[in-house]
Amino acid sequence: MAKIKVNELSKELGVKSADLVELLKNTGSQVKGYSSVLSDMDMNIILEHFTKLYDDGTDVYEFMKSLCPVKVEEPKEEVKEEVKAYAEKKAGAPVKEAGEKPNRNTEKRYVDTRANVVDLSKYNDSEKIEELAPELKDTVTNKQKIKKGQKNKMQQQKNTFVPKKEEPKKKEKLEIEIPDEIIVSDLAERLKTSVNDVIKRLMLIGVMANVNQAVDFDTASLIAEDMGAIVTKEIIVTKEDVLFNDTEDAPEDLLPRDPVVVVMGHVDHGKTSLLDAIRETNVASGEAGGITQHIGAYRVKINDRQITFLDTPGHEAFTAMRARGAQVTDIAILVVAADDGIMPQTVEAINHAKAAGLTTIVAINKIDRENADVARVKRELSENDILIEEWGGDTVCVEVSAKQRINIEGLLEMVILSADILELKANPNRKAKGTVIESRLDKGRGPVATVLVQRGTLKQGDIVVAGTSVGKVRVMTDDKGNKIKEAGPSVPVEIVGLSETPDGGEIFFAVDDERAAREVVEARKQKIKDEAIQAQSAVNLDDLFAQISQGDVKTLNLIVKADVQGSVEAVRQSLEKLSNEEVKVKVIHGAVGGVNESDVMLASASNAIIVGFNVRPDGGARVAAEAKGIEMRMYRIIYDAIDEIEAAMKGMLAPKFREKVTGHAEVRQTFKVSSVGTIAGCYVTDGVIQRNNQVRVVRNGIVIYEGAIDSLKRFKDDAKEVASGFECGMSIEKFNDIKEGDVFESFTMEEVER
Secondary structure, eight states: OOOOBHHHHHHHHTSOHHHHHHHHHHTTOOOOSTTOBOOHHHHHHHHHHHHHHTTTTOOHHHHHHHHSOEEOOTTHHHHHHHHHHHHHHHHTOOOOOOOSOOOTTTOOOEEOOOOOOOOOGGGOSHHHHHHHOGGGTTOOBTTBOOOTTOOOHHHHHHHTOOOOOOOOOOOOOOEEEEOSEEEHHHHHHHTTSOHHHHHHHHHHTTOOOOTTOEEEHHHHHHHHHHTTOEEEEOOOOOHHHHHSOOOOOOGGGOEEOOOEEEEEESTTSSHHHHHHHHHTOOOGGGSGGGOOOSOEEEEEEETTEEEEEEEOOOSGGGHHHHHHHHHTOSEEEEEEETTTOSOHHHHHHHHHHHHTTOEEEEEEEOTTSTTOOHHHHHHHHHHTTOOBGGGTSSBEEEEOBTTTTBSHHHHHHHHHHHHHHHTOEEOOSSBOEEEEEEEEEETTTEEEEEEEEEESBEETTOEEEETTEEEEEEEEEOTTSOBOSEEOTTOEEEEEEESSOOOTTOEEEEESOHHHHHHHHHHHHHHHHHTOOOOOOOOOSTTHHHHHHTTOOSEEEEEEEESSHHHHHHHHHHHHTTOOSSOEEEEEEEEESOBOHHHHHHHHHHTEEEEEESBOBOHHHHHHHHHHTOOEEEESSHHHHHHHHHHHHTTOOOOSEEEEEEEEEEEEEEEEETTTEEEEEEEEEEEEEETTOEEEEEETTEEEEEEEEEEEEETTEEOSEEETTOEEEEEETTBOOOOTTOEEEEEEEEEOOO
C-alpha cells in the first residue's frame, strides 16, 4: 500500500499540518513531524475524527473517500446503506429501514493510501454536490474544482477545530555571571537584549557609558536584576591566580612567628632616635636635616626573642609610606614628644594604626626635657580616642627618653607582652609571600629590594615576582649585611637579582615557573602602557596658570624621578593632592634613578613636566629636553617641589632666582693629598667650569653632595675657568668621598625678573 505523509494529507484536507500532528500525538501515535509517513492506524484516527466532527449532516465519509479511497471490509454493506439512507432523507424521499446502525466508535476502518487518481468530474455538477454534501459544495482542493464565487464552508468549519494545547510553562529567569568589570556590549549579549536597551537603563540610573565602555559589577548587576535576571559573581581564573598560590593555611600548619613593629609619630618627635637607642646605632646622623626619608627594616634581639622594626618617615609628605608600613605590621609604637604633645601628623599616625587594626603602644619621648608635660600628653591622647591603661583604658603607655636611654627596656618588654597576647602565627613551610619595603638602584649590584617575608620561606635561587619586576634571588642579606640562604616569616632581607626596582608596598610572590612569571610581568607592563594618556599641547610651570584659566589644561601630567622608591611614592602622593576643580594633577610615571632620554620621550608624548628629587638628568636627556621644549624641574627638598607647583597652579609662580648649569666634568682619576684632601683629575665634557661656581657631585644619576669648588687648577696653576675639552684638577669644599666616574655639574644662580 502506498504511503502518504502528514503534510500531503493536510493539503488535501485543507487543515494545518501542525493540527494533524498534534491530533495524532494526543492519541499515542509515533508521528514526529510534518514529513512523517502516516500508518494505517494514523489514517483511521484522522478519518474517525473528521467523520465525528461533521456529524451535523455533512457526508464527510464520501468526501474522505474521494480523497483517500476508503477500503471498508466490515461491515461494508451497512455503511453503504447508512449513507444511502442519509442521502434519501436529505432529498425528501421516504427513508428505508437499514437495520441497526453500526457503532462508528467501535467499527474499524482501513484507509487505502495507494496513489489512485480519482475521477471527480462527476461531482462538478452543483446539484449533485448539493445532494451529496450541501455544506461542502464550495470546497476547493488540488484535485477537485467547484463552481467559482461560492464560499468555502469547509474551511470555516475546519477553523472551528482547535487542538488541545498544554498550559504554557512559566518562563524561567535568566541566570548570568558578571565579572568585576564588564563591557556594555558584553553585558547586553549575556542579558540577551539589545545594547541600546542596556545603555538606556544605564542612563536612567545616571551612568553615561557607550557600547565599548566598561561598568563595574555593582552597576551591571543592578541593570541585570532590573531586567529580571539572576546574577552571580563570575570568578575569572587568571594566569596570576594559577601562578601565585595564595590559599589560606590550615590551622595545624601555623607556627609562632616574631612580631613586626612600626614606629610612627610626628616629625622630629624622636622616632629614629628611639630606634637608635634600641639598635645601639646612629642612623639619625646620616639623614639629611635629621629627617628620615627612607624606610628601613631592622631585627632586634630582646631576651632571646626577635622583633622586627620598621622605621617610617614622620613628615606629612610621606603619608603613603607610613600607611604602607602600617599594612605589614602587627604593633605600632606611637612616639609623642612630651614637650610638643599631639600634633597633626600624630593624629594621622593614630588613624593609620586604627585602620590597619594594629595594637598600639604609646611611647612618650623626651621626658628628660625641662618643659616636658606628660600629663598633658595623656589628656590629649584621650581626646583622640586613645585611653591609656592608667586611666582605665587598654592602651599601654611607656615614658621614655631615647637620647638618655631611659626606660628603653620597659618599652621592649611591653612589645613582647603585646606580641604574646596576639599569638602571632604563620606557615613557614610553603613558597614565600611578602611585601616590598624599599628598593633602590645600586651601581654594582643593580636593583636592590628590601622585602619583608610574611608567609612561607624565601630561599636563595627562588623566582620572585613583585609588580612589574621579576628575577631569581641571587644574593640575600639580612639587616646587618650578612649573607643568608633563607628567610622565614617576619624576617626582613635585601635581595638582589630582580629585573628592575619594584614599587614600595608591592606584594611579592616566590613561584616555581619562571616562564609563566615573565609572561605575567609582561602582561602587567602592557596594561600600564595601554593606560598611558594621549599627547596634549605643551605645558610649563611659567605659564601654567594662564593655560588653566583659558581652559587649555585640564590635567597636569608629571613624571617623577627620585633617588629611592620611597621618595617617588612620597612625591607622587603629595603632588596629586594638589588637584582641584579646575585641573587634575596626575603623576603618569615614577621611578628610581636619574632623568634619562626615555623619560623625555614619554614627557613629550604625554605633555608632561619632569620633576626630579635628588637626581639629575644625563647628557642625552638634557639635549632631548631642549630640542623638544620639555621642562625639567630638579629639587633637593620635597617641600620646594610641592610649593612651586602649587604656586604655579594659583598663578603666583615668580621665582627671584633660577639655576643655570654652566658645565660638566667627569672624574678620570683621584689623588689623596694629606694637607688638602682628595683631588679629582677631571675632563670637562661640556660647557665651562668656573672657579666661583657651585658644584654638585652626581654618581650614577644620584646627587650625593652639593657645595662649592674649593680649588680649580690647570696643571700646577690656579685657573678661573676651564672650558670643554680640557683637563683640570678640582677639589670640593668639605667633601672627599670622590670616586672615578663621578660627574661634577657646575651651576650658578641667576636672577629672574618677576
